[in-house]
Amino acid sequence: MQQLQQQEEQLNAHLIKNGVSTKTVFSHPVGLFVLFFTEMWERFSYYGMRALLTLFLVSQLADGGWQWSREDAMRLYAWYTGLVYLTPLIGGFIADRLTGYRKAVLLGALIMTLGHASMALETAGPTFFYVGLGLMILGNGLFKPNISSIVGQLYPDNSTKKDAAYTIFYMGINAGAFLGMLLCGYIGEKVGWHYGFGLAGIFMFFGMLQFYFAQRIFGVLGESPQDKRKRESDAVAGNHAARDVEEQLPRNVVRDRLIVIVVLSLSTIFFWMAFEQAGGSMNIFAKDYTERVLEGNAAVTFKWVDAALTIFPLLIVSWVLFSLAKKIFSEYPVSILFTALSFVVIWGLGIWKVYREFYALETEVAASWFQILNSFFIIILASPFSKMWEKAFNPTGPIKFAFGLILLGIGFAVLGYGSRDIPQGAATAQVSMIWLILAYFFHTSGELCISPVGLSYVSKLSPKKFVGLIFGFWFLCSAIANFLAGMSGSLIDRISEAYSISTFFLIFAVLPGVAGLILIVFSPLLKRMMHGIN
Template structure:
């Protein structure tokens, strides 16, 4: 989802002609291309591995997978994708206060690369080392390398993802009319990486799952090399904050000690897990994490409204953000099933044969990015055209439209599931149409949510409320993984229940969209848009 957040809804600031200093390429800072390719390769690594993740976990041992059941696999998938967004919060915080944005991107990329190669380790050892390694049975190396790789990717992405976007913004002077165009170019690189990666990594996974993970790591490695070679084009942007006074230097040292200590504690806990001192029940952890995120959100918004020292106007705006937090989490809980339950549907119940060749399942994960590349400019133009005629929907209505599109996508999946439950393979057209409507929903909601959060957030809480936006996405990803555990059709009973599961999602998302439609007028009053 984050790969398209700034692809639409960006309009140039009128009457601004601030000049960009330093070397340029096609009117933009040369550093933009450095960040373009770094992010492209990072997204290549992320979406390439994500296309394989739940398929690898649920694949039988004899097929080189982990042989986990759907519930466990869905919970691990949800916890992983949740962690990617949660760790963006401390990742941005440490970069701002300790080592700077530029180094955060570098360190994050290194950790991501190590994570992917760690996941690829069993396959690489078998391919290039001991050919007698056991096949069809789960070894300690399989499990340790898999979980260690996931942890490293989460930590690395938390460092890289929020900070590279911040550097893009800092390349341009405040108020520059080219900033929005620069972000559009940057996000096109994201979508390009997300489109190519599932095809490339899934092709390698046909031969060995771990080769697919390894290719994802190779992509991140290429991004790191490019970042190091062309990093001088950033012209000092993203350097560490300067500590001038003795007090500032002391505070920075204290932060560094805390960061080192927390990292050490976390590493020790992970080590204890790998040593078998304790075990983790992924479904229970996922359920508990869901409750914790919801509780944190309730407490934070309650504190802000009651004790945040806000004016009446700002309290109303925070209330709007809190309302949209719920609808945002609901949207992503459906949309992010692309990599979980819908991925399993493509694997198990879709006719993927074309001209005598079986299309790798992961190829379907590129469909959404392709639609984004095609339709994002059209949606941007549509909003501009409607705006000129005073017909552009309000932000809450765009949210509602996103939920309706999501519901239509799952209604299509309801009929596809009916075909699968009858014992036949569904045509791939069902999935493609589902991804099409989900893309329409994303383009209606995602950019609007980001923009609205920055617009409504009181200045002194702007960073924290942007963090709450990411928290809502994290919660949605976690729920999506948990849904996949019951909607994946991994057993005969689950297959028969699949149509009703999808229909339930249709009713929930359509009902939420209808509720938001009726709430749009009072929400606009809270926002101060109508009297």
């Protein structure tokens, strides 16, 4: 109890020192939840578009698609997702040296909004589609690493709340991803591809406005380097006591911590290379190899489950918004009003979708629907994982990463087992959807051991002057992984023709599993090299 009280006092002192609002929601600074909703709508836009990309490319011309081969579609997917995670390396450098984190987030959000608008015009010609992809890549580079950096700055380095904060932030990421894949995917497949692409941009715009009108809540966090230098020059001359503690750290400590960041970052390549099959080969598996037309009791059950999956997450994030609004509406009414407006729209779309499906003559599960399972499981599991790290079982970062890799491998092993009876080289099949559901459950459990924990460790281990750049390196590894994911996914037809589709998925069971076992072996050494950041 005394230790928790000391942590609270340390956090409050940190917030006051940086001019950040000390108001809290669920025992965390209100600024965390402003970032929560900004990131939620950005992930809505990104994952809503990602849910449609390969499906749009491989769909028949008669269905409004481009009728590309699976291999070509997966290669474009590889280049797009790879570059989306490569540009944060540049965006982190720009924020560190020129704009600061807050301006970079706003500029990135604006560019991505324009990108979605361009993609919505794909019926006018492919040029708009490719320009939209390019703007999405550039905008994400400015947005992604820098909003994560602001989350880390809200907490002192050794705060036990930081891991929990990143897990809550990650819940926001996945709430947005869930709603984006659910609604953009549904509207894109059932109504029109360009409507799905355009809808993603509307909520990116709402997220940008919400963040813009609540900036003051962060005090000096995320300010530009020029503003920081001016503020420091206006301080009392000769006050050297305010120097960061890390400037006094021995170089060997800084070096060791950077090595740990590199090791953990490289291990994520094995994770994301397999995990990102979700938007590629697993999307193809859902479209062509999974039984999606339901009848009788199965159809009725699915309609109720789908309705619950639509309404339940909306209730959760609406409750979070209400809790935030009670604390900051008087000071930041415009920010809350824009967020509330976005919720009115999203509730309207959700109710419309549920109504439309209940009265549909045929129940056909959209191929993009299965991608929402990852985000749904995160919404359900994020809080238990957060409490486990904070109060019950909190192993070192390398061990958490190892657990994540092994759980991911188990998910692909399940998928490989479920597809064992598909004939060699078959272009279509009718496999039970239970195997995809189970695979996403294990993948999600693994993701919660790696991604939010990884963001927290990068924040704690990084030298403060280069935190944006190091977050960029973190996303560079994700870029490599996403590129490899798309390129390896493009081999699905070749491997299934030479061996089987089951063999294809088992490859992704073995690679992360072996990487996880290697991390377990080296975890004691990595723990020592973190020098107290445990």
